[in-house]
Amino acid sequence: xxxxxxxxxxxxxxxxxxxxxxxxxxxxxxxxxxxxxxxxxxxxxxxxxxxxxxxxxxxxxxxxxxxxxxxxxxxxxxxxxxxxxxxxxxxxxxxxxxxxxxxxxxxxxxxxxxxxxxxxxxxxxxxxxxxxxxxxxxxxxxxxxxxxxxxxxxxxxxxxxxxxxxxxxxxxxxxxxxxxxxxxxxxxxxxxxxxxxxxxxxxxxxxxxxxxxxxxxxxxxxxxxxxxxxxxxxxxxxxxxxxxxxxxx
Amino acid sequence: xxxxxxxxxxxxxxxxxxxxxxxxxxxxxxxxxxxxxxxxxxxxxxxxxxxxxxxxxxxxxxxxxxxxxxxxxxxxxxxxxxxxxxxxxxxxxxxxxxxxxxxxxxxxxxxxxxxxxxxxxxxxxxxxxxxxxxxxxxxxxxxxxxxxxxxxxxxxxxxxxxxxxxxxxxxxxxxxxxxxxxxxxxxxxxxxxxxxxxxxxxxxxx
Numbered sequence: 001x002x003x004x005x006x007x008x009x010x011x012x013x014x015x016x017x018x019x020x021x022x023x024x025x026x027x028x029x030x031x032x033x034x035x036x037x038x039x040x041x042x043x044x045x046x047x048x049x050x051x052x053x054x055x056x057x058x059x060x061x062x063x064x065x066x067x068x069x070x071x072x073x074x075x076x077x078x079x080x081x082x083x084x085x086x087x088x089x090x091x092x093x094x095x096x097x098x099x100x101x102x103x104x105x106x107x108x109x110x111x112x113x114x115x116x117x118x119x120x121x122x123x124x125x126x127x128x129x130x131x132x133x134x135x136x137x138x139x140x141x142x143x144x145x146x147x148x149x150x151x152x153x154x155x156x157x158x159x160x161x162x163x164x165x166x167x168x169x170x171x172x173x174x175x176x177x178x179x180x181x182x183x184x185x186x187x188x189x190x191x192x193x194x195x196x197x198x199x200x201x202x203x204x205x206x207x208x209x210x211x212x213x214x215x216x217x218x219x220x221x222x223x224x225x226x227x228x229x230x231x232x233x234x235x236x237x238x239x240x241x242x243x244x245x246x247x248x249x
Numbered sequence: 250x251x252x253x254x255x256x257x258x259x260x261x262x263x264x265x266x267x268x269x270x271x272x273x274x275x276x277x278x279x280x281x282x283x284x285x286x287x288x289x290x291x292x293x294x295x296x297x298x299x300x301x302x303x304x305x306x307x308x309x310x311x312x313x314x315x316x317x318x319x320x321x322x323x324x325x326x327x328x329x330x331x332x333x334x335x336x337x338x339x340x341x342x343x344x345x346x347x348x349x350x351x352x353x354x355x356x357x358x359x360x361x362x363x364x365x366x367x368x369x370x371x372x373x374x375x376x377x378x379x380x381x382x383x384x385x386x387x388x389x390x391x392x393x394x395x396x397x398x399x400x401x402x403x404x405x406x407x408x409x410x411x412x413x414x415x416x417x418x419x420x421x422x423x424x425x426x427x428x429x430x431x432x433x434x435x436x437x438x439x440x441x442x443x444x445x446x447x448x449x450x451x452x453x454x455x
Contacts, residue, residue, distance in 0.1 A: 005272075005273060008273075009273050011438070015438050015439060015442055016442050016446070019446070020446075065294070066290055066291065071438075071440040072437070074440050074449060075440050078449055081451075101300060101302070101304075102301075105300060105301070106451050109452065127307065127308050127311055130305070131304050135359065137363070138359070140362070141358075142305075149317070149318040149319040150318075164366075166369050167369060169373070170373065184436075184437070189429065193389065194373045194374055194376070194377040195373045195376075197380045197381075201429060202428070202429040203432030204432075205433075205436065206433075206436025206439065207436075209449075218443075221436075221439040221440070221443060225435045225439055228435050229431075229432070229435060
């Protein structure tokens with residue numbers, strides 16, 4: 001086994017252990033999350049869209065489930081399930097778009113779970129989870145008519161997207177709709193920083209479940225992430241100090 | 250919890266652990282099992298594409314039947330999709346007309362959207378100052394303008410200054426990008442572990 005594989009295994013085991021420890025801890029001590037304006041807006045906009053009888057559009061991106069870029073899709077699905085549970089009573093049910101067919105199927109499943117949790121399973125429509133295109137621009141082009149024609153008041157972009165996210169953000173702006181956007185891609189993060197009023201960058205995307213009420217496992221994840229982040233910072237500082245002192249490793 | 254939910258969760262967890270074990274302990278038996286499972290996943294992924302396309306057609310046929318706004322675009326989409334699919338099945342993807350469909354229709358349309366993106370991005374950059382007039386926004390725009398100025402072709406030699414801008418701003422941007430990527434990697438790791446432990450069940454186990 002190579003050194004990098006051993007380090008990878010240690011990080012994985014440490015992360016798993018931390019996650020389980022924090023889940024047990026969170027059962028005893030409730031989490032207190034710092035305020036993130038974008039998530040405040042998200043929760044407010046979901047409520048407003050239900051009250052005003054408008055539609056929510058949740059764009060899950062193109063996270064291919066067979067590649068390493070799928071984690072943001074899973075984070076989006078966790079949030080989707082919570083949002084749909086709250087928005088299922090709306091006159092206009094939420095629409096979910098994605099650019100990967102397996103993700104579309106999972107989004108339909110998350111929609112069904114959300115309706116079921118709200119006790120409104122009969123209102124679930126499989127057509128609410130849509131595949132709009134399989135290439136980046138086909139996906140964006142398929143999502144644009146939804147922004148224009150379907151009375152959407154809030155667009156939520158969460159997942160693995162690239163520069164095409166700017167087209168969806170622009171369509172939201174043109175229709176005067178609210179926009180909450182986050183992505184794991186660096187180019188999309190840079191674009192959405194400029195396009196969204198309250199941008200979310202870096203790992204803030206993975207806090208979506210915790211901030212939308214997906215449960216203590218998501219809050220425990222954030223705790224484990226914090227511990228690991230501090231560990232990495234300390235290791236990086238130690239490495240820099242050792243390099244300055246002339247220690248080669 | 251329903252029986253199917255227990256079964257799907259157990260299956261997903263077992264597959265995840267086998268694939269992970271195969272990564273860390275590359276013994277022949279685990280590697281073979283890992284390859285089989287990955288092939289199954291790819292086959293299922295291929296079927297998912299077919300289901301996804303059917304979903305796309307069903308959504309647009311529904312729109313056409315209800316005469317919803319924009320349903321005329323749905324007619325074009327369904328007609329194009331069915332005709333290209335039928336032609337592709339009959340004559341194969343190497344057929345010159347199929348190649349022409351790709352080269353003369355799909356590629357230019359995507360290029361046009363890319364061109365539209367340039368306009369959108371310029372407008373978005375201007376709009377940024379409407380959202381936020383803080384130091385971060387001004388710094389963001391200043392770096393974008395500096396980079397564009399440094400990268401743009403010029404009629405005079407400005408190599409030293411351009412190189413300085415790209416190196417200084419590029420080094421700082423790289424540091425920031427690495428920080429963001431470390432955060433994303435940690436988030437992805439914990440999300441993956443939640444799915445692997447069966448805590449998150451986005452595959453019908455919820």
